[in-house]
Amino acid sequence: MTVDQTAGARDTAPRSAFVPVVIVGAGPVGVTAALLLARRGVRTVVLERHHDVYPLPRAVAADDEVRRILQAAGVGEEFAAIARPARGLRLLDARHRVMAEFPRATQGAHGFPQTSMFDQPELERLLRDALAHRPECDLRTGVEVVGAGVGVGQDSNGPVRVTFRRDGVEEHLWADAVLGCDGAGSLTRDAVGAGWQDLRFEERWTVVDVRTSAPVRSWEGVEQICDPDRPATFMRIGEDRYRWEFRLRDEPEPDHERLRELIAPWADLPYGADFEVVRQAQYTFRARIADRWRRGRVFLLGDAAHLTPPFIGQGLCAGMRDAHNLTWKLARVLQQDADERLLETYESERKPHARHAIRLTVAMGWAMTGGQDGAAALRRGLLGAAVRIPGLTAAAARDRATVDAPELIDHYARLGAAHRARTGIDRARS
Numbered sequence: 001m002t003v004d005q006t007a008g009a010r011d012t013a014p015r016s017a018f019v020p021v022v023i024v025g026a027g028p029v030g031v032t033a034a035l036l037l038a039r040r041g042v043r044t045v046v047l048e049r050h051h052d053v054y055p056l057p058r059a060v061a062a063d064d065e066v067r068r069i070l071q072a073a074g075v076g077e078e079f080a081a082i083a084r085p086a087r088g089l090r091l092l093d094a095r096h097r098v099m100a101e102f103p104r105a106t107q108g109a110h111g112f113p114q115t116s117m118f119d120q121p122e123l124e125r126l127l128r129d130a131l132a133h134r135p136e137c138d139l140r141t142g143v144e145v146v147g148a149g150v151g152v153g154q155d156s157n158g159p160v161r162v163t164f165r166r167d168g169v170e171e172h173l174w175a176d177a178v179l180g181c182d183g184a185g186s187l188t189r190d191a192v193g194a195g196w197q198d199l200r201f202e203e204r205w206t207v208v209d210v211r212t213s214a215p216v217r218s219w220e221g222v223e224q225i226c227d228p229d230r231p232a233t234f235m236r237i238g239e240d241r242y243r244w245e246f247r248l249r250d251e252p253e254p255d256h257e258r259l260r261e262l263i264a265p266w267a268d269l270p271y272g273a274d275f276e277v278v279r280q281a282q283y284t285f286r287a288r289i290a291d292r293w294r295r296g297r298v299f300l301l302g303d304a305a306h307l308t309p310p311f312i313g314q315g316l317c318a319g320m321r322d323a324h325n326l327t328w329k330l331a332r333v334l335q336q337d338a339d340e341r342l343l344e345t346y347e348s349e350r351k352p353h354a355r356h357a358i359r360l361t362v363a364m365g366w367a368m369t370g371g372q373d374g375a376a377a378l379r380r381g382l383l384g385a386a387v388r389i390p391g392l393t394a395a396a397a398r399d400r401a402t403v404d405a406p407e408l409i410d411h412y413a414r415l416g417a418a419h420r421a422r423t424g425i426d427r428a429r430s
């Protein structure tokens with residue numbers, strides 16, 4: 001990607017090639033940023049490589065703060081129509097016995113369910129529909145933002161030149177700011193000169209979205225199977241839609257037959273049963289954070305700035321918080337001459353929060369794979385208390401009113417002791 005930041009250069013560019021903000025990437029974070037800016041009267045051009053919404057299984061959960069952000073973007077009701085409130089998070093042992101349960105309220109501090117399940121392609125479609133109704137937003141699909149690495153050295157607040165290719169023809173745009181919402185393989189990240197800080201997690205998992213009318217043994221929430229041999233995640237995401245995630249060791253991606261075996265603890269699926277694999281993808285889950293999120297007026301958001309495994313459902317939520325945090329500040333600076341230093345608070349506010357969420361996620365992954373003994377149960381209990389991200393532990397205890405951290409510790413200490421007595425395990429594996 002070519003990003004030139006050259007004060008005064010915009011003056012020589014044709015007016016038609018100038019737009020206040022260019023957004024690279026039309027995933028949920030990019031489109032939400034465009035909608036939030038539009039509602040503040042800021043025009044954007046959104047450049048997207050693909051023609052249609054992303055077809056693979058991705059995010060499935062939004063917390064109550066993200067629901068508030070979607071409302072601010074003008075799609076609150078549309079989202080409510082596709083969302084399904086979840087009752088919470090359960091940690092199950094290898095035999096699917098409930099070890100801990102963390103209920104989520106149907107009305108959290110933000111006035112929305114604390115956890116809502118949804119189908120990402122449906123979210124992307126409704127966001128794009130909303131975008132199509134905003135005259136401030138110009139979505140250009142089939143456009144490849146290209147990289148040649150010219151003139152990236154400056155940290156100036158001058159306009160930014162974005163070069164892209166459409167139908168084999170190179171074009172450019174000048175913008176007062178560029179938002180890189182272009183995902184894990186972000187080209188904008190190169191333009192910012194950012195590298196990854198590795199937060200030490202890398203595992204191969206398969207993620208499967210299924211539609212079936214067959215009975216599925218489930219509750220209306222997320223189940224984490226804490227089984228060192230076969231850690232897994234299961235959740236219901238719609239009337240007849242379910243998501244399973246299984247860690248893969250040195251095995252190939254499961255075919256339908258193997259999937260039926262893996263799913264058997266939840267559903268009997270004899271041959272001929274109504275069972276459709278809507279989407280399946282193999283991912284390497286990683287935990288990483290970009291070492292810088294900004295250069296001049298080029299910013300990184302969402303997966304371009306941070307990568308997390310999905311175990312506490314916070315990947316997309318973090319990106320939506322990025323969009324919300326940055327857009328009002330940018331609007332103030334671009335339209336109301338707010339001090340440029342306001343923009344520095346984007347990274348300083350968002351990065352510690354994103355890092356914390358990733359660390360909790362990694363700890364959850366470790367709790368899922370780290371054994372069945374009492375000490376592991378205690379760790380899971382402490383973690384479960386902390387995984388409500390928006391307000392983290394204190395607010396989580398407050399919101400749910402029924403639990404506080406010391407009670408949880410006691411509860412899980414007792415649970416661990418009972419489990420040890422039942423199973424005869426008396427040594428703590430760490």
Ligand SMILES: O=C(O)CCc1cccc(O)c1
Pocket residue numbers: 060061086088089104114115222233310311312313314387388
């Ligand atoms: O904490 C909750 O209420 C749900 C967490 C969650 C959401 C989506 C996927 C996942 O693995 C966990």
